[in-house]
Amino acid sequence: MAQISAALVKQLRDKTGAGMMDCKKALTETDGELEAAVDWLRKSGLAQAARKAGRTAAEGLIGMATAPGKAAMVEINAETDFVARNADFQAVVREVARIALDCEGDLAVSRDSLDQTMVERERGVLAEQARAEGKPENIIEKMIEGRLRKFFEEVVLLEQTWVIDGETRVKSVLESLAGTLDTSVAVSDFVRYQLGEGIERESKDFAAEVAAQLGS
Numbered sequence: 001m002a003q004i005s006a007a008l009v010k011q012l013r014d015k016t017g018a019g020m021m022d023c024k025k026a027l028t029e030t031d032g033e034l035e036a037a038v039d040w041l042r043k044s045g046l047a048q049a050a051r052k053a054g055r056t057a058a059e060g061l062i063g064m065a066t067a068p069g070k071a072a073m074v075e076i077n078a079e080t081d082f083v084a085r086n087a088d089f090q091a092v093v094r095e096v097a098r099i100a101l102d103c104e105g106d107l108a109v110s111r112d113s114l115d116q117t118m119v120e121r122e123r124g125v126l127a128e129q130a131r132a133e134g135k136p137e138n139i140i141e142k143m144i145e146g147r148l149r150k151f152f153e154e155v156v157l158l159e160q161t162w163v164i165d166g167e168t169r170v171k172s173v174l175e176s177l178a179g180t181l182d183t184s185v186a187v188s189d190f191v192r193y194q195l196g197e198g199i200e201r202e203s204k205d206f207a208a209e210v211a212a213q214l215g216s
Contacts, residue, residue: 002032
């Protein structure tokens with residue numbers, strides 16, 4: 001049995017947002033393997049529930065680091081723009097961007113270009129979630145395929161919905177364009193980065209918030 005240190009528990013908590021005791025249990029169940037513990041929390045529904053908690057963080061910074069033949073961009077969010085102007089925060093963003101130069105991305109243009117190891121890992125998590133819901137084995141595979149389609153819509157560009165009409169898949173748009181132009185059309189790569197993307201900003205009454213903090 002691996003030694004479960006406080007530092008390892010904190011690392012898992014920072015990675016998933018789950019409670020300290022849940023993180024310790026996950027690491028105990030997985031013999032101290034961090035990524036396996038992440039999957040254990042997901043299968044138990046604990047990491048997903050934890051991600052819904054907390055306050056909105058739609059401010060922050062985008063950091064970029066380059067090296068010969070490659071580059072990396074990262075987004076680090078904070079609750080206020082005051083934090084983003086802090087020198088320590090800016091240093092963290094620079095360091096994370098530097099580290100990200102050695103990380104592999106989870107996004108892909110097509111299903112075929114997606115890391116199959118990641119797909120199989122997702123398949124395993126989805127299977128355990130279905131079993132935890134008490135579903136019979138004969139329908140679990142159908143459930144997995146349905147949920148994998150949702151997964152592909154999140155991480156594969158061609159499977160995502162075209163922003164113009166909110167209905168058509170990107171791959172269908174390309175097929176239609178190819179027919180119109182009478183030539184093949186393909187996406188070889190893509191980049192889109194926007195600070196605070198996908199985060200719903202809260203509308204606040206500043207005066208009321210100050211009054212609440214002052215206890216008046």
